[in-house]
Amino acid sequence: MRIYNSMTGSKEELVPLQPGKITMYACGVTVYDRCHIGHARSAIVFDVISRYLRYKGFETTFARNFTDVDDKIIKRANEENMAWDAVAQKYIDEYYLDMDMLGVARADIEPRATEHIEEMIDVISGLIEKGFAYAVAEGDNSSVYFAVEKFADYGKLSKKDLDDLLSGARVSVDERKKSPADFALWKASKEGEPFWESPWGKGRPGWHIECTAMAIKHLGESIDIHGGGADLTFPHHENEIAQSEAYTGKPFARYWVHNGFITIDKEKMSKSLGNFFTIREVLAKYDPEVIRLFVISSHYRSPIEFSNEQLRDAEATLDRFYTTISRMDDFAAKSGDAAGKSGVNPTALDAMLSGFRNSFESAMDDDFNSALAIGHLFELVREINRYLDMKPSGRDAAALITRAKETLTETGAVLNLFGRTPHQWNVSLLKVRNIPLSEAAIEEKISERKAARDSKDWAKADSVRKALDEGGIILEDKKDGTTWKVKIA
């Protein structure tokens, strides 16, 4: 299994610290607002990675944090006239609402910064003792900074040269720091801000230190995989490395994994640019699985352009899967118990099923190439449809189709896709498309049309079809009845 390591810039064989076990830490969100679709991508990417690692038999411990105290949360609390911790909790709740919809599983450990103040203080104290950090008085309290120049490898992840950083005009000059590139481990608290007691007086943690403290506490001093969005590479992850390795003297993470951005008009989606859509907004128009498929359909490191057209594509794609699942279900319901009819050759499907897991795994083994894996799923879908078109019958055919459906749904489950019934899919589409027809109303129309068809009143039958079609519902006549589905396009 190969994984791209941002540290080395190349794909490497995944060799965990302890055979058969993986520890993974992904940087989560700062909870001061609703998540946008870029946060969704990151969450989905690491969800897929952790699911796949487990599928491959690694005993995986996955931690994803919440940053629940920081400047933006405090600012938000002041704006909303709420307590800062109430703001944090509110957006943690919102986060779970979104992620549950998107099929993002809870991480094994979801540590919050505010629950690890002690651990952070321990790390900071250790860094001061070792000479990597220094305290600077600010009134009655002190702030603590990490002395970047003391850490020889600073810049190794983001490939930045410390001299360049120091000469760069964009580093804000802060008189309290010994060097402009130094970063805060602990911030002396100002009037009205949340604070904790510490050896440096009343204060609160800097941003980066929480990940170091929480990763070490929950996963150990060296972890296997550390991930997050590509924008966290610098300074966040660079600083984590500096703190952690200065503190423990050990490599912090073996593999650094960064997901690409979601763009709008080719530009990175971000809060500051204002070009973002919240997950909630998108969920109002699209089924959550559509968003998930949209994300998984591209490689996790590639930028993906967000647009209605892209989501419509993903929706059509998903509909194709569910249509095939529906065909298989129909077949299973009526295939007989007798021997099969002659002239139906199952070889192609049989062969594809035999090799399928292998294809799927080689795609995913190669740096989690979910886009290729989905391509393989399409090949399977076509082969299934091809087989069903031959109108097979009998118990051998039924067994083959059962195997096909299991293969499709079990590999889909690794990506957390295709977990619903085709009916659930269509009912969901009815909702997101705001189609004002109930299932019962549609069924009623179908009966009406059946009566017309039975008396060969084609004009009437067609008018029912046409009326439903204009409402976004397509009817499919099958041997033993008519079914409906929501029109895609």
Place this chain on the structure above:
RNA sequence: GGCGACGUACCCAAGUGGCAAGGGGGAGGUCUGCAAAACCUUUAUUCAGCGGUUCAAAUCCGCUCGUCGCCUCCA
């Protein structure tokens, strides 16, 4: 300015040395009372451009053009 990516058909998207996956869309066909779905055929002699290495390059190297990201909070 420093550093790092990327540029594959009408659209999306795999592919890191050996005849360019897959999906959408388009065109034609099979099936169907009419449809839909599905299937079949077709849609890139070519991978931004120009050179080079090689028996062989979308894949490696160099240059050019274009786009984006990081260098400040950011998934």
